[in-house]
Amino acid sequence: MRLKQTYSSREVAALTGLTARQLQWWDAHRVMAPAVAPRRTEAGGFTERRYSPVDLLELAVLADLRHRGFSVARLRRLIEALRREFGVRLFEATSGAGDVTLLTDGREIYARTRDGRFFNLLRAPDQPLLEIGEGETLKELNARMRARRRKPAAKKGKGPAKPAAQDRRP
16 A cells, blocks of 8 residues: 555545544544644635544554444543553554554553563553463554455346445444
């Protein structure tokens, strides 16, 4: 995938599986703001939200976690804990570019620092954990883009194809 300078909400939705409404809600509730916020035009409308490549990768991680069942409140806690406790963005913790690696067991999200300390980011991000064993059930988090899907062609005589059901929760 070739990175662009900015991505529209429609492009982000296609690449992450999030809906445009989720992106709008996340922006309004300060979960994830776009690099270029919408602004009012002279004609009375609004410009489109634009996301940077880093925003896109972070949204891909958040979308993956959301699809795994993590609530929006837990995602917000994750982002805040990374900034407050480690001074990094989600991108740095999932791309290998920072001093923190994110792991999950499907229920919790953990941070492992380069020096080997281990933290539960959703429960006590300032309290190091005692790690016992190898942590075989933990999987590293990273950004996964969805492949663009073509709309199915309508069959002759059957009418238009039905749209796929969407998760309406932000």
